[in-house]
Amino acid sequence: MTTNTTDMAGKTKDGASVFVRRFVAYLVLVLVTIVCLFWFYLLFVNSTRSHSEMSAGFTPFPSSHLIENWKNLIHGTIPVVSGMINSLFIATASAALATYFSTMTAYAIHAYDFKLKNLLYTFILMIMMIPTQVTVLGFIALINDMNIDDTAIALIVPTIASPAVFFYMKQYMDSTLPLSLIEAARIDGSGEFKTFNRIVLPLMKPAIAVQAIFSFVASWNNYFVPALVLHSQEKKTLPILMQQLRSADFLKFDMGQVYMMIAFSIFPVIIVYLILSRYIVGGVTLGGVKG
Amino acid sequence: MNKKSKVVRYNKWGYIFLLPFIAVFLVFQLIPLVTTIYNSFFLHMEDGLTVVGPTFIGLKNYSTIISNGDLPKYFTNTMIMWFMGFVPQILLSLLLGAWFTDPSLKLKFQRFFKTVIYLPNLIMASAFAMLFFTLFSDMGPINDILKNLGVIKESYQFMSHVWSVRGLVATMNCLMWFGNTTILLMAGMLGIDPALFEAAQVDGATATQIFYKITLPLLKPILIYVMITSLIGGLQMFDVPQILTNKTGDPMRTSMTLIMYLNKNLSVGSRNYGFAGALSVFMFILTGILSLIVFKATGKEDKDGR
Numbered sequence: 001m002t003t004n005t006t007d008m009a010g011k012t013k014d015g016a017s018v019f020v021r022r023f024v025a026y027l028v029l030v031l032v033t034i035v036c037l038f039w040f041y042l043l044f045v046n047s048t049r050s051h052s053e054m055s056a057g058f059t060p061f062p063s064s065h066l067i068e069n070w071k072n073l074i075h076g077t078i079p080v081v082s083g084m085i086n087s088l089f090i091a092t093a094s095a096a097l098a099t100y101f102s103t104m105t106a107y108a109i110h111a112y113d114f115k116l117k118n119l120l121y122t123f124i125l126m127i128m129m130i131p132t133q134v135t136v137l138g139f140i141a142l143i144n145d146m147n148i149d150d151t152a153i154a155l156i157v158p159t160i161a162s163p164a165v166f167f168y169m170k171q172y173m174d175s176t177l178p179l180s181l182i183e184a185a186r187i188d189g190s191g192e193f194k195t196f197n198r199i200v201l202p203l204m205k206p207a208i209a210v211q212a213i214f215s216f217v218a219s220w221n222n223y224f225v226p227a228l229v230l231h232s233q234e235k236k237t238l239p240i241l242m243q244q245l246r247s248a249d250f251l252k253f254d255m256g257q258v259y260m261m262i263a264f265s266i267f268p269v270i271i272v273y274l275i276l277s278r279y280i281v282g283g284v285t286l287g288g289v290k291g
Numbered sequence: 292m293n294k295k296s297k298v299v300r301y302n303k304w305g306y307i308f309l310l311p312f313i314a315v316f317l318v319f320q321l322i323p324l325v326t327t328i329y330n331s332f333f334l335h336m337e338d339g340l341t342v343v344g345p346t347f348i349g350l351k352n353y354s355t356i357i358s359n360g361d362l363p364k365y366f367t368n369t370m371i372m373w374f375m376g377f378v379p380q381i382l383l384s385l386l387l388g389a390w391f392t393d394p395s396l397k398l399k400f401q402r403f404f405k406t407v408i409y410l411p412n413l414i415m416a417s418a419f420a421m422l423f424f425t426l427f428s429d430m431g432p433i434n435d436i437l438k439n440l441g442v443i444k445e446s447y448q449f450m451s452h453v454w455s456v457r458g459l460v461a462t463m464n465c466l467m468w469f470g471n472t473t474i475l476l477m478a479g480m481l482g483i484d485p486a487l488f489e490a491a492q493v494d495g496a497t498a499t500q501i502f503y504k505i506t507l508p509l510l511k512p513i514l515i516y517v518m519i520t521s522l523i524g525g526l527q528m529f530d531v532p533q534i535l536t537n538k539t540g541d542p543m544r545t546s547m548t549l550i551m552y553l554n555k556n557l558s559v560g561s562r563n564y565g566f567a568g569a570l571s572v573f574m575f576i577l578t579g580i581l582s583l584i585v586f587k588a589t590g591k592e593d594k595d596g597r
Contacts, residue, residue: 018395021498025390025398032387033407036466042432043422058435105312112305120309127316129520129582131527133550134575137330137557137567138323161316192304221415223530224550228557239417239530246421246537258425265418273413277406284409284474 043266047259054255069256073264076257078241078248079233080264087237090152090226091219098162098215099208106169107200111182128163132225140228150231159219165211172207210283213276217269238265324575331568337560344565352569361552361566362573368457368540369548372532373525375461376468381517383465384472389502391473392480394488408470416467416530423459424450424535450536453545460532460546464525472517479513480506515588523581526574529554549574 046054047069048062074081109121143154177200185195223239230236245261273280331352335344356362387408391401427433427449434446449455483506491501529550532540540547549570556567
C-alpha cells in the first residue's frame with residue numbers, strides 16, 4: 001500500500017498534483033495516527049468498564065467503573081503501589097547518576113589532554129553497542145558475591161557507566177562548549193571540580209534534560225535485568241509485576257483490574273511525554289546520527 | 292616550563308573525572324563479561340534441587356546448543372520476527388520522512404504527527420505486550436470487533452497460531468520503532484543539499500525519481516546505521532514475546548527468542564550456566580561484528596561529510 005501511494009503521488013507534477021499528493025499524505029498520516037492511538041483508546045475504554053460489561057462484548061464508549069477498578073487494583077493481590085514507588089525511585093536515581101557521571105566523563109575527554117585519552121575514547125565507543133544481556137550471567141554472580149542481590153543498588157549504581165549517554169554529551173559539548181570558557185574560569189581561580197559543577201553543568205542543561213528523560217524511561221521500562229535481580233515481592237518494579245499479572249490464571253482475574261494495571265503503567269509516561277514531547281522528539285537526532 | 296607543568300596539573304583532572312565511569316564499567320561490566328565467558332566452558336547446572344558441576348568441559352556447551360537445535364532455532368525465530376517488523380518499519384519511515392521533509396508539500400501539524408508516531412517508543416514494552424495479549428485474547432475486544440463487523444464468526448485464537456503470534460510481535464516492534472526511525476531518517480534527509488533537489492526539479496524530475504535517484508543514494512550511510520542498530524536491537528528482542536507468550540515462546544516455541552532462551556537458562560529451577568554462557572558469548576561476537584560495521588559506516592560518513 002505504501003509503495004502504491006508514492007507511485008501515484010510521483011507521476012504528476014503541476015499545482016493540482018501537489019494538492020493530490022498532499023491529500024494522500026494527510027490521509028496516510030491520519031491512518032497512521034489512528035493505528036498508533038487505537039490501542040491506547042481501547043485500553044482507556046476498557047479500564048473504565050467492569051468485568052461483566054466486558055464479558056458481554058466490546059463497546060467503543062467508556063463506562064463508569066474507573067474508580068471501582070482502581071480501588072480493586074490497589075487492594076488486589078499484586079502490589080502495584082509499591083511497584084510504582086520502586087520503579088519511580090530506581091528510574092529517578094538511575095537517570096540522575098547516568099546523566100551526571102556521563103557528562104563528567106564526556107567533560108574529561110572534551111576538556112583535557114592526557115596520554116590515554118584517545119585510547120579510552122575509542123574504547124568507550126566500542127563498548128557502546130554491547131548489550132547488557134551479554135554480561136548478565138556474570139553480573140548476577142557478581143552481585144551475589146557482593147551481597148547486593150535483591151536490592152535496588154544493583155540496578156542503580158551500574159548506570160554510572162552509560163556509554164550512550166556519554167556519547168550524546170560528547171557530541172553536544174563538541175558543538176556548544178568552547179574551551180576558552182573553561183580557560184577563563186581557570187584564570188578567575190575556579191577549581192576544576194567547581195568549574196564542572198557551576199559552569200559546565202548549567203550550560204549542558206538542554207542535553208541533560210533530554211538524556212535524563214531517556215535514561216528515566218529506559219530504566220522505567222527495563223524488564224530483563226530487574227527480573228533477574230529483584231526477588232522480594234515488595235521490591236519488584238512494574239514490568240516484573242506485569243509478568244506476574246500475565247502468569248496469573250487469566251480467567252480468574254477481574255479484567256477491569258487487568259486493564260487498570262496496564263493503564264497505570266502506561267498513562268503516566270504518556271502524560272509526561274506529552275508535556276515534554278518538544279524536547280524529546282527534537283533530542284532524538286542530536287546524539288545518534290549527525291544531522 | 293612553569294606553564295607546561297600547570298597544564299599537566301590540569302590534565303590529571305581528566306583521569307579523575309573519568310574514574311567513576313571506568314571503575315563502574317570495570318566492576319559491573321568487564322568482570323561480569325569475563326565470568327560469563329569463563330562459565331561457558333563449564334558444565335554447571337541445576338537439576339531440580341541438585342547442582343551439577345562446575346566441571347570443565349571445553350567447548351561442549353557450544354556444540355550442544357548448536358547440535359540440539361536450540362541456538363539455530365531461536366536465532367531463526369528472532370531474525371524472522373525482526374525482519375517481519377523491520378521491513379514495514381523502514382518503508383513507512385522512508386515514506387513519512389520524505390513527506391515531512393518535502394518542501395513542496397508544506398505539511399501542517401507536523402509536530403502533532405511526530406509526537407504521535409514517536410509515542411509508542413516510550414511505552415513500557417512489557418505493558419504494551421500485556422495490552423496486546425488482552426486485546427487479542429479469545430474473549431478480547433479485537434475478536435469482538437471482528438465478529439461485530441462480520442469478518443469472522445468464531446473467535447480467532449491469535450495465541451495458538453505460529454504466524455499470528457509472530458505477526459503480533461512484529462507489529463508491536465514496528466509500532467514501537469517506526470517513529471524513532473522516521474525522525475532519524477528525517478535528520479538525514481534534511482542534511483541533503485537542497486540545491487540538488489532544485490536542480491532535479493528544474494530538469495523535470497518527478498517526486499518519485501527524485502526520491503529514488505537523489506534521496507535514497509545519499510541516505511545510504513544513515514540507512515545502514517538504522518538497519519544495523521535495529522538488527523542489534525532485534526537480537527535483544529525479549530520483553531514483547533516474553534510477556535505475550537508468558538515465557539513459553541509458544542506455539543511450539545516458534546516465537547522463543549535468543550534472549551528468552553538466555554533468561555530461561557538463568558531463571559530459578561532451570562538454570563544452566565554453561566548454556567547461558569555459551570549463548571552470551573555467541574551474542575557478544577555477533578553484536579561485536581555488527582557494531583564494527585556501524586563504526587566503519589559512520590566513520591566513513593564522517594570523512595565524506597566534512
